[in-house]
Amino acid sequence: MESKQGISRKDFLKLSAAAGMGIAIGASGVGAVLEINNSTATSKSTSAVKEDDMIPLYGIHQPGIITPQQTYMYLAAFRITTKSKSDLIVMLKNWTKFCNLSAAGGTMKLSDNSLLPPADTGETLDLLPSNLTLTFGLGRSFFVDDEHDRFGIAQMAPRYLNDIPRMPRDNIDPAISGGDICVQVCADDQQVAFHAVRNLIRLSTGQASLKWMQEGFASGTPGKTPRNLFGFKDGTANELHLSSAGYDQVVWAGDDEPDWMRGGSYLAYRKIQMKIESWDRTSLADQEATFGRSKVSGAAFGAHGEFDSVDLSQQPANSHVALAKQTKQQIHRRAYSYTDKVDPRTGNVDAGLLFISYQRNPDQQLLPMLRLMQNKDALNSYVSHVGSGMFACPAGLKEGRYFGQTILEA
């Protein structure tokens, strides 16, 4: 596959090899050598690879939060297995180098030694960066695990980082919930996204292990709100805070947080099964009343266009949108659909929504919504919450720094 400028990832790799220098990163468990050099991965690479499908890792905020949604997403959570702070730092340094390289469309060196496994798994060699973003978040247990200040950083914990409390209708499976570190990997090419997760797993060998991984998709026409598996436009209300001031109000953590968290955000995750078979037997009128919006246009009851304001007096009392509105809070939603196995007893498909929202204060914004919805939402007849997580995503990374540095070296 070739970019606009006629240079493929393979050619970029050759270019990088000529211009950059290999940095040995021992102790990674894979004996990897990263073919990376910052000037290669940023300035040079942008002229060599199609610019508009590359999202830099570095910036004021982490990528993948207010970035327009890519088509594919992996959400993965890791458990840190090492007790050594310095080993953890090595892993995070390796991850950072790898993420910067991958976001710029580069690949780790395959190998100088054919007797060793290649450092990179290789499946992106001919692929473009595809808007790859990697967004990191830290769970409460990163700071304090079972009351234990595992890396001497308990005092660095951000203000609102707590697991989402148990809700009345929860069916949460701990095996797909929580974790010390999570990474949301998004790209417009599924293989590019999976490659990133897979190599993060490899680079964590000996220091961390994968706890769970979720895979999602969000198909839609560019510029239009994607539809969820109930066939409704999902994400319309994000429009309400789509401005720099709006993001400051809704998404970015502020002055009441430790330095490293200011400009970061809290990622809330809920894996929500959607009973698509029973939904598909529901009348259109009941489906629309469940949300309080038209299925085709996405307009709220009593309104004409998708983005017209919601008149609460026109909404069924227990409709999903009415309940969200009643809280007078906003969150930034970035959900992906998922499909999984068939239940052999019923023939029903396990499908649903990987609900992801970003907010500056989950206690104030998300939890009141979740509580109200769990108690009253018309949607409850069709959904079941099976996975859960809350992660603090630090502010964006500065070039030359590694992920977590401001916490671990404070």
Ligand SMILES: C=CC1=C(C)c2cc3[nH]c(cc4nc(cc5[nH]c(cc1n2)c(C)c5CCC(=O)O)C(CCC(=O)O)=C4C)c(C)c3C=C
């Ligand atoms: C606690 C927060 C929320 C959960 C959990 C949640 C689950 C969920 N939502 C849909 C589908 C739709 N949600 C819509 C709007 C909407 N949802 C939330 C919050 C949660 N949703 C908010 C804050 C809003 C915005 C309300 C507003 O201000 O108008 C919509 C309508 C269109 C839109 O704005 O996106 C749909 C459709 C599903 C299917 C689901 C669980 C599976």
Ligand SMILES: [Fe+2]
């Ligand atoms: Fe919703």
